[in-house]
Amino acid sequence: MKSSHSSSLKPLVTCIMILFATSLIAQSNNEKYTCENSANTFLEKTLGNWRVITKDRTSPGVYESNYGTSTITQSIEGCGIKESYRGTYRNKVYAREVVITGSDSSRVQMSALDSEHGSFSILNGTVEDSKMTLYWYRDIQKKRLQSKYKLEFKDESTFEFSSFLSTDYGENWALTHQRIYHKIKHEEVTIVTKDSIKVFGDLYTIDKKSPTILLFHQGGSNSRAEYKTIIPKLNNEGYNVLSIDQRVGGSYFYGGHNRTVARLEKRGYNYCDAYPDMEATLDYLVENGYNGKRIAWGSSYSASLAVKLANNNPNKLDGVLAFSPASGDQLAECRADNYFKTLKLPLLLLRPKSEMQRDRSVQQISLAKDSGHKTYVAENGVHGSSMLVKDRVEGSTSKQWNVVLNFLNELQ
Template sequence: MKNIYLCICLLFFITSCKQNTSKKKNTIGKSETTEISFYTKDSLKIYGDLFEISKTAPTILLFHQGGANSRGEYQNIIPILKEEGFNVLTIDQRRGGQRFGSYNRTVAEIPKNTYDYCDAYLDLEAALEFVKTSHFTGKKIVWGSSYSATLCIKLASKNTDAIDGVLAFSPASGEPMEGCRPEEILKTLKTPLLLLRPSIEAEIESVKTQLALAKEYNHETYVTKNGVHGSSMLVEDRVGSSIDENWEVVKTFLNKYKQ
């Protein structure tokens, strides 16, 4: 009888431990997100995640770099933005993949992907429309990484009434961006812009030209001492050294949009 009682107690203890373990969740796991989807003007289904604080809070629209996906690239960044008081919308664009882990849900459903980087502009446009029709009334900031940073600059230039700020991390301007390069847009963009580059990229002639042009037209620029390409300059494991100063610059820019 005593042995049976001990076995029951042990079973209860093991079951309790399993239940507690199952309650542990990933920083941006499904229990904290709403998976969303919508269609672009050319009828492509786009998948994403919405992290909502309130309809009146400021909203950041996050877009990933080439070969990547939103969950992989931004898993370490989203929690910080939420703590700062921002709604966050992320999407998987039609140009992406498995870089940084996870997978691109949108790309996974495209049988034959012949889209180029500029084609993904329609994905950003649809994301902005989703936020507007979902009745988010706070300030709206678009945030892009590499090719999507370039597309964010274009999006802001065409939606000055809807977008209040732009963060562009390593905006691409090479041959693959032919047809949507950012340089000409920088000359006419009225929306506040923070353009960021790691120091290793700032030595490239085309990047020097881009930074000089941004400064000439009164846009904010920042060259990181410690940094890598795109939004990854805000992830310590990817940079390999302190990213505190990088975050300080980003948060200072974002503070103007807090209510």
């Protein structure tokens, strides 16, 4: 984020601290709120995680398309909602914090602060006929320049929250920001493999027609920890995600907890033994009607198994990404190299430059290229899918992400 944004976010932090302090004061006074009114009932419908598609005005009559993610939670002991939005605007990172409260059955008030303007706004309005409308006036007496916000549900998983500007006392309105919210449904799932292992995972659904990415972690890891920052990014881009904890993993890398390993009655599985977990995951998507494009994504040992999965299931998958595919002796029977020549689906193989000092890595990249597959060596990267995580790379990951997203877009 640019320095101008850092300064503009200072009021945002102050706003959050004020709101937090307000809630603490209320609790210390043991004050009981009575917020059971139709306005708050309407606001509660917005709770959850959302993918937001925006149409933003950059100048009169000129708009750009952007996207972001929104998390909406209850605020002040259930007397309203708080939205935390992160996205892009004018090719920059954009953040917005909003608090909306319903004072009675129809009246609402909204407090808003964003990183673009760095100013704090108060809007007042009403909820009528399942629609919320709020107004802001530069001069409350003259009301020549004013803004209007409208929130309306299209269905239970989609709503529009857009803003408009008038410079002629509300006679004419120009759209400034159109925001369409699509709910991201998250559920923990269990999948039983052919050899009766119960595999735990997380399914993030925008809709079943959207493309779905199957995420598999590296050895000594688990899906929630390894992909904590990657999953929201993929949701932002319009992908459903199904991530699982394979039977070979743990908490050694990135912390977290491998739910599948914790419940195993038998230990001592090798890397190749985790293949049925991945095959069952793919079958789960097919059986549950996820009919958009399906893409396998593996990290380290699971990258090799993901290539095997794509090779063996060309009618169920549409592509595969392999981050630092492991090729040690334990993977002799299932290493990625075994399938490059027979794999018919698009493959993107990625490695950090630091791994290209090893002969096996060089030979693997060369074999993949000779077999007609795409490869990429990241100048600034680390092992596995973590080459996409800034904190682990300790630097920019934009080049890696551009390569990944371009490959995914080509599959659509």
